[in-house]
Amino acid sequence: MKKPAKAAKPATARGKAAPKAARARRNDAAPALTDADRVGLFQTMIAIREFEEQVQLSYLEGLVHGTTHLCNGQEAVAAGVCKALRDDDYVTYTYRGHGHCLARGMDIEAAFAELFGRETGVCGGFGGSMHLTDMERGLIGAFGIVGAGLPVAVGAGLSAQLAAREQVSVCFFGDGATNIGAFHEAMNMAQVWKLPVVFVCENNLYGEFSHISHTTPYEDLVTRAAGYAMENVKVDGNDVEAVYEAAAVAVARARGGGGPTFIECKTYRHRGHSRTDPAKYRHPDELAAWMKRDPIPVYRARLVKRGVITDRKADAIVAKAREASKAAAARAAAAAWPATGRDMAALTFA
Secondary structure, X not given: OOOOOOOOOOEOHHHOEOOOHHHOOOOOOOOOOOHHHHXXXXXXXXXXXXXXXXXXXHHHOOOOOOOOOOOOOOHHHHHHXXXXXXXXXXXXXXXXXXXXXXXXXXXXHHHHHHHOXXXXXXXXXXXXXXXXXXXXXXXXXXXXXXOOHHHHHHHHHHHHHHHOXXXXXXXXXXXXXXHOHHHHHHHHHHHHOOOOEEEEEEEOOEEOOEEHHHOOOOOOOHHHHHOOOOEEEEEEOOOHHHHHHHHHHHHHHHHOOOOOEEEEEEOOOOOOOOOOOOOOOOOHHHXXXXXXXXXXXXXXXXXXXXXXXXXXXXXXXXXXXXXXXXXHHHXXXXXXXXXXXXXXXXXXXX
């Protein structure tokens, strides 16, 4: 009797076998944070919050043309995940992506200039709020279409795998994106090919104006990942250290050949979906409960209690970030408009 033929190894692009999980360099514990790291995380969250507050003021002054989608309340996700990345890693994000850009080190004056449509902006003033991009920092795309960054992140992960560069591709997206086809295609492909992709779902309970209970059969979106046999973890997205720890483990797994991870960060946006949304569809009690869990004052209190910083030092960090955002916005507003007659085709990618 003949022995049954061995099953073929699952093929990746170009016929390469998917890496074995057993061979993956996997780190089940995140590198420990120092007190300097913790202060840095606090500073990053403050910088993002003050930037967004200045964006709102600038819009009211007529400096921002078009809409804006602010991430107030979700700063811990961007700060925690980006802390775990290398400079050469890739990041895709959504139209609510100012925080991710700042957490990756984007210059705030250039970011303001982009929002104001000035030539000193990161995209020469042609991208605006929803398309902040900076290739030098691995910020390979912000997307105005829900979930559009998912297949791009998978492509970036595939390129890193084929070139054996040990880079990781991180994709930020909201809970609403888990209901579209591109999400499922991206998750399936990343898992089958064991790509170095970390999927970060910022579950703020609302897809634009709709509560998750109206669009999805469950609120714990890690269930989506289980359907693809993908490593997954649910964390408090308002706890910056918890986010960092989950991200650091996932990034190490991906970088070592262990494949993708789905991280669900439970969080909440303080403002409406966009500049014109008063968010009256949210119950006042729900809003009040989440405001008590604001990641910035909660983390500040923790650091003060631990003796990592003093209230005076924390106040100084806030004041410095506020002044920096105000000054950067003023310089950006004084910059020149893009020159007319430019070849727009050379600046357009599709």
